[in-house]
Amino acid sequence: MNRVYNFNPGPATLPLDVLKEVQAEFLDFDETGMSIVEVSHRAKPYEKVHNQAKADILELMNLGDDYEVLFIQGGASLQFAMIPMNFASKDKLGSYAVTGIFARNAYKEAVNLGVAKLAASTEDENFARVPCQNELKVDSNSAYLHICMNNTIYGTEYHYIPEVEVPLFADMSSDMLSRPLDFKKFSLIYAGVQKNLGPAGVVIVVAKKSLIEKSLDSLPTMLRYDTFYNKNSLYNTPPTFSIYVVGKVAQWIKNNGGLKVMAQRNLKKAQLLYNVIDESDGFYKGHAQEDSRSLMNVTFRLPNEELEKKFVAEALANNISGVKGHRLVGGMRASIYNAMPIEGAEVLAEFMKKFQRKNKG
Amino acid sequence: MNRVYNFNPGPATLPLDVLKEVQAEFLDFDETGMSIVEVSHRAKPYEKVHNQAKADILELMNLGDDYEVLFIQGGASLQFAMIPMNFASKDKLGSYAVTGIFARNAYKEAVNLGVAKLAASTEDENFARVPCQNELKVDSNSAYLHICMNNTIYGTEYHYIPEVEVPLFADMSSDMLSRPLDFKKFSLIYAGVQKNLGPAGVVIVVAKKSLIEKSLDSLPTMLRYDTFYNKNSLYNTPPTFSIYVVGKVAQWIKNNGGLKVMAQRNLKKAQLLYNVIDESDGFYKGHAQEDSRSLMNVTFRLPNEELEKKFVAEALANNISGVKGHRLVGGMRASIYNAMPIEGAEVLAEFMKKFQRKNKG
Numbered sequence: 001m002n003r004v005y006n007f008n009p010g011p012a013t014l015p016l017d018v019l020k021e022v023q024a025e026f027l028d029f030d031e032t033g034m035s036i037v038e039v040s041h042r043a044k045p046y047e048k049v050h051n052q053a054k055a056d057i058l059e060l061m062n063l064g065d066d067y068e069v070l071f072i073q074g075g076a077s078l079q080f081a082m083i084p085m086n087f088a089s090k091d092k093l094g095s096y097a098v099t100g101i102f103a104r105n106a107y108k109e110a111v112n113l114g115v116a117k118l119a120a121s122t123e124d125e126n127f128a129r130v131p132c133q134n135e136l137k138v139d140s141n142s143a144y145l146h147i148c149m150n151n152t153i154y155g156t157e158y159h160y161i162p163e164v165e166v167p168l169f170a171d172m173s174s175d176m177l178s179r180p181l182d183f184k185k186f187s188l189i190y191a192g193v194q195k196n197l198g199p200a201g202v203v204i205v206v207a208k209k210s211l212i213e214k215s216l217d218s219l220p221t222m223l224r225y226d227t228f229y230n231k232n233s234l235y236n237t238p239p240t241f242s243i244y245v246v247g248k249v250a251q252w253i254k255n256n257g258g259l260k261v262m263a264q265r266n267l268k269k270a271q272l273l274y275n276v277i278d279e280s281d282g283f284y285k286g287h288a289q290e291d292s293r294s295l296m297n298v299t300f301r302l303p304n305e306e307l308e309k310k311f312v313a314e315a316l317a318n319n320i321s322g323v324k325g326h327r328l329v330g331g332m333r334a335s336i337y338n339a340m341p342i343e344g345a346e347v348l349a350e351f352m353k354k355f356q357r358k359n360k361g
Numbered sequence: 362m363n364r365v366y367n368f369n370p371g372p373a374t375l376p377l378d379v380l381k382e383v384q385a386e387f388l389d390f391d392e393t394g395m396s397i398v399e400v401s402h403r404a405k406p407y408e409k410v411h412n413q414a415k416a417d418i419l420e421l422m423n424l425g426d427d428y429e430v431l432f433i434q435g436g437a438s439l440q441f442a443m444i445p446m447n448f449a450s451k452d453k454l455g456s457y458a459v460t461g462i463f464a465r466n467a468y469k470e471a472v473n474l475g476v477a478k479l480a481a482s483t484e485d486e487n488f489a490r491v492p493c494q495n496e497l498k499v500d501s502n503s504a505y506l507h508i509c510m511n512n513t514i515y516g517t518e519y520h521y522i523p524e525v526e527v528p529l530f531a532d533m534s535s536d537m538l539s540r541p542l543d544f545k546k547f548s549l550i551y552a553g554v555q556k557n558l559g560p561a562g563v564v565i566v567v568a569k570k571s572l573i574e575k576s577l578d579s580l581p582t583m584l585r586y587d588t589f590y591n592k593n594s595l596y597n598t599p600p601t602f603s604i605y606v607v608g609k610v611a612q613w614i615k616n617n618g619g620l621k622v623m624a625q626r627n628l629k630k631a632q633l634l635y636n637v638i639d640e641s642d643g644f645y646k647g648h649a650q651e652d653s654r655s656l657m658n659v660t661f662r663l664p665n666e667e668l669e670k671k672f673v674a675e676a677l678a679n680n681i682s683g684v685k686g687h688r689l690v691g692g693m694r695a696s697i698y699n700a701m702p703i704e705g706a707e708v709l710a711e712f713m714k715k716f717q718r719k720n721k722g
Contacts, residue, residue, distance in 0.1 A: 004394035008401045011601060016388075019396050023387040027380055033365035033682065035380050037560035037606070040369045040683065073434035073562065074583055077597040081581030109581055194598050199398035201434065201562040201600030220442030220470055222435055236438040237555050239562030240372060241602060245398070321394065322401065 005344040008322030009152050009297060009335040010174065010195035013344075018248045036244050041237050046244075050234070053247030057204060060250060060259055061183045068212065070205040070225065071233040071243050076102065076173045076192040079203060080109040082223050083169060083188070086215055088115035088143040095119040095142040095166070100127045100151030101328065102171060107146075119145055126329075127154040129292035133162060142166045144187065150175035152195065153326040155299030155333060156292040161185045167211070175296050176204065177253060178338055179263035187211055196296070196337040198246035201239040253338065262338050263295075269336040269345035270295040276352045283356045287329050301331035307359055308332065318351050366705040369683030370513050370658060370696045371535065371556035374705075379609045397605050402598050407605075411595070414608030418565060421611060421620055422544045429573065431566040431586065432594040432604050437534045437553040440564060441467040442474075443584050444530060444549070447576055449476035449504040456480040456503040456527070461488045461512030462689065463532060468507075480506055487690075488515040490653035494523060503527045505548065511536035513556065514687040516660030516694060517653040522546050528572070536657050537565065538614060539699055540624035548572055557657070557698040559607035562600040614699065623699050624656075630697040630706035631656040637713045644717045648690050662692035668720055669693065679712050 006013040022036075029036040030045045039046045054069040061067075072078070088094035088110060096107040098121040110116035119138050120131040130151070138145045144167040150157040152174040162168060167187035176191035183189065188207040194200035207225065215224035227235050253262060274293060277284040277300050287299040302308045308331055312324050325333040336345055367374040383397075390397040391406045400407045415430040422428075433439070449455035449471060457468035459482040471477035480499050481492040491512070499506045505528045511518040513535040523529060528548035537552035544550065549568040555561035568586065576585035588596050614623060635654060638645040638661050648660040663669045669692055673685050686694040697706055 002394050003389070006395050006399055008399070008404075010598065011399055011401055013399055014396065019388055019398075023384055026384040026387065027377075028364070033363050033680070034367050035375065037380075038367055038369070038372055038374055040372055041561065043369075073436065073600075074439070075434065075597040078435070078581075078583040081583055085581070105582075112579070112581065192598065199600075199602045200402065200598045201603060218473070220439075220446070220473065221466075222439040222442055236436040237371065237553065237561045239434075239560075239600060239603070241560045242562060242600070319394070 002319070004319050004321040005340070005347055006321050007334045007336070007340070007344075007348070009326075009333060010192075011200050012195050012335055012337050013339045014198070014245070015249065015252045015339045018245065018252050021248060022245060037241050039240070041234060041240055046240055049244050049247050050232070050238070053243055053250055056247065056250035056254060057177075057206065060177055060253060061206065062180070063183055063206065066209055067206055068209050068229055070207065070212070070228040071238050072203045072205055072228055073201065073239055074203065076171055076190060076203060077105065079171070079190045079205070080106040081113075082225070083144075083146065084110040084113050084115050085219060085223055086225055087211075088113070090114060092141060092143045093117040093139070095138045095145045097121070097131055097136060097145065097147045097162075098123060099130045099148055099156065100154050102153075102173070103148035103151065106148065106171060117142060127151060127156065128287060129289040130156050130158050133160065136162055136164065138164050138166060140165045144169045147171070150294050150296050152297050152335070153328055154287060155294045155297040155329075156288045157294035157296065159291065174337075175294075177250070177259060177262065178266055178296060180259040193242060193246050195335070196339075198249050199242045201242035202246065204246070265342060266295045266336065266338065269340060269342055270298060272345045272349040273298045273334055273336070273352070276349050280352075280356055283360055284352065287331070296335060296337055298334045298336065299325055299329055299331065303361070305330070310359070311355055314355065315348075315351060318347070320348055320351060323348070363680070365680050365682040366701070366708055367682050368695045368697070368701070368705075368709070370687075370694060371553075372561050373556050373696055373698050374700045375559065375606070376610065376613045376700045379606065379613050382609060383606060398602050400601065402595060402601055407601055410605050410608050411593070411599070414604055414611055417608065417611035417615060418538075418567065421538055421614060422567065423541070424544055424567065427570055428567055429570050429590055431568065431573070431589040432599050433564045433566055433589055434562065434600055435564065437463065437532055437551060437564060438466065440532070440551045440566070441470040443586070444505075444507065445471040445474050445476050446580060446584055447586055448572075449474070451475060453502060453504040454478040454500070456499045456506045458482070458492055458497060458506065458508045459484060460491045460509055460517065461515050463514075463534070464509035464512065467509065467532060478503060488512060488517065489648060490650040491517050491519050494521065497523055497525065499525050499527060501526045505530045508532070511655050511657050513658050513696070514689055514694075515648060516655045516658040516690075517649045518655035518657065520652065535698075536655075538611070538620060538623065539627055539657060541620040554603060554607050556696070557700075559610050560603045562603035563607065565607070610700075626703060627656045627697065627699065630701060630703055631659060633706045633710040634659045634695055634697070634713070637710050641713075641717055644721055645713065648692070657696060657698055659695045659697065660686055660690055660692065666691070671720070672716055675716065676709075676712060679708070681709055681712060684709070
C-alpha cells in the first residue's frame with residue numbers, strides 16, 4: 001500500500017490505526033456476526049459505541065454533565081439554520097463575527113430569518129485575520145455571539161476566547177479537539193466531523209443542557225435540539241458508521257496523550273511549514289496575518305500561478321496530495337489536522353524548500 | 362466468521378459481497394493512497410462514485426433525465442418536514458394517507474405547519490392494511506398525495522399505485538428498489554437507505570426536475586431542494602461513505618438481475634414465511650391483512666407473550682437475529698430485504714415449524 005500524505009481540508013486524513021481497526025472488524029463487529037453498518041441502532045452493541053463516544057468527547061473537552069453531546073446530520077450548514085431558528089428572534093437577535101465563508105454563511109442564514117446582527121467582519125481584509133476582542137460589538141440583548149473558531153479556507157484561527165456577556169456559540173468544524181481550550185466558556189460548540197474527527201455524515205454538537213432541554217413547538221421535529229437531547233440522538237436512525245469511527249478517533253486521541261499532546265504535535269507541524277514560509281525571502285507568502293495563523297490550515301501563495309500549478313503537480317509526484325488552495329484565496333493550503341503525522345509536515349516542508357531552490361528564478 | 366441471519370428492520374443486512382469489497386479496499390480506494398472516507402468530495406475519484414450511484418439508481422428505476430437523484434442527510438424524518446415546507450401552503454394543502462407510524466409522523470409535520478389534509482387513515486384498524494384506491498379522498502387542489510409505500514412496523518405494503526390527479530409522493534424507505542414499479546407515476550420518491558440500500562446516513566430522493574428546480578427563497582439553504590439539485594448534492598460535504606456503499610449495492614442489484622429478480626427473490630422469501638403462518642392452524646397469527654401483506658417485513662404474533670420471548674431467545678441460539686417485533690405491534694417481525702438470502706428465510710421458516718411442533722401445547 002502506497003499511503004499518500006493527504007493535506008485535503010475535508011474529508012481529510014484519519015489515523016491509520018483507526019482505519020486498520022475499522023477494516024479488521026468490518027465483517028463482524030464485536031462478535032455480533034454482522035458488520036457495524038448492519039447493527040440496529042437500538043441494539044446494545046451499537047448503544048455502547050454511541051454512549052462511549054459521547055462520554056469520551058466530554059472527557060477530552062473536560063466538560064461535566066451540565067453539557068450534552070448531540071449527533072445531528074446535515075453538516076455544519078444545517079446548524080447555520082438550526083441555531084437562529086432555535087435561539088434567536090426578532091426581539092433577541094443573534095450576533096455574528098464574519099471571518100470567512102462559513103462564518104458568513106452562518107450569518108446569512110440568520111439574515112434570511114430576519115434575526116441577525118453583525119458583531120464584526122474582516123471581509124474588507126480578505127479575511128486575513130480574525131477580529132480582536134475589542135472589535136467585537138455585541139449587544140447585551142443578543143441571543144448569542146456566533147464565531148467560527150478556525151477558518152478553513154483562509155487559514156485563520158482565534159487564539160483567544162472572546163469574553164462576552166451573552167452565550168458564546170462556536171463552529172469548530174476544523175479545529176475541534178485539536179487543542180485544549182476552556183470549553184466551559186462556550187454555551188454551544190459544533191463541528192462537522194469530516195475535517196478533524198471522522199467520516200463525513202455527522203455533526204457533533206456540544207451544548208449546555210439548560211440551553212437545549214426545551215425547544216419551540218412550532219419547529220419541525222428534526223430541527224429542534226430537544227428532539228436530539230431527549231432521545232439521546234436516537235429519535236431516528238443516526239449515522240451509525242460515522243459515529244462509530246468518531247468514537248474510535250476519540251479513543252485514539254485519548255490513547256495518544258489527549259488534547260495537550262495533540263496541540264503540541266499540531267503546533268510543531270504548523271511551525272515547520274510557517275518557518276519555511278517566513279524564511280523563504282518572500283517566495284512563499286502566507287495569506288493569514290501572523291497573529292491569526294491557523295494551526296490546522298496553512299495557506300500561502302507562490303510568486304505566480306504558473307509556479308502554483310507546477311507546485312501542485314510536483315507535490316503529487318512526491319506523494320503529497322491535496323495542497324491546492326481554495327479558489328477564493330488561490331495558491332496552496334496544507335491542512336494538518338490531528339491525524340497528519342509530523343513526518344507528513346516534514347516531507348512537505350522539505351519539498352517546499354527544494355521547490356524554492358529549483359524555482360527561485 | 363459466524364455470520365448470523367439478520368432480520369432487523371434497519372439498519373439491516375447488506376449483501377456480503379458488497380461488505381467484502383468495502384473491506385478489501387478500505388485502506389486504499391481506487392489507488393488514491395487513501396481510504397474512501399478520506400477522499401475529498403470535490404476530487405474526481407469520489408465524483409465518479411457519486412455520479413455512478415445516481416445513474417445506476419435511475420437506470421434501475423427505469424427513469425429518464427426528467428428525474429433527478431438527490432442525496433440528503435437527516436433521515437426520512439427530515440423529509441417529513443422538507444416536503445410540506447417546500448411544496449404545501451395554507452392555500453394548497455398536502456394530502457396524507459396515514460397507514461403507520463412513519464406515515465403519521467409525516468402527516469404530523471404538515472399539521473404542525475398548518476398545511477395538512479387527511480386523505481385516509483387505517484389507524485382504527487391498528488394499521489393492519491393500507492387503504493384501497495376508492496378510500497383515498499384527495500382534493501384536486503392538493504399540493505400532493507403523500508403515501509408510505511411499505512409500513513415497516515406493521516408489515517403492510519401497497520400492491521397498487523394510487524391513481525390521483527395531484528402529484529404522488531412516496532416514502533419508500535423500506536421497499537425502494539425491492540421490485541419493479543412504474544416509478545413515472547410518482548413525482549417524488551424518497552428512502553432512508555438503512556433498510557434496503559446501505560449504511561444509515563443518507564436519504565435518496567428521486568424527483569421530477571420540474572418540481573425541484575426552484576425553491577422558496579424564504580427557506581433555509583439546507584431545507585431547499587434546489588440547493589441539492591443545483592449543486593449535484595455537493596453544496597456541502599455529503600455523507601460520502603454511505604453514498605459509496607449505496608452505489609455498490611445498486612451495482613450488486615444490477616449484477617444480480619435488477620429489480621425483476623429482486624422481486625422474485627423477495628416474493629419467494631415472503632411466501633416461505635407467510636405459508637408457515639397460514640398453515641400453522643392459528644399458532645402464528647399474521648398482523649397484516651392478506652391483501653396488504655408486505656414483502657419486506659413479515660409481522661406475526663404467537664399464542665402468548667411467554668412463547669414470544671422464548672421464540673426470540675431460541676431463534677438467536679439458532680443464528681436468527683433481530684426477529685423481535687416493534688412494541689406497538691408486539692410479537693415478531695422478520696425483515697427480509699433484498700440482501701437477505703433465500704436460505705435465511707428457509708432457515709427461519711424451518712425454525713418456525715419446529716418451534717410450533719415443540720410448543721403447540
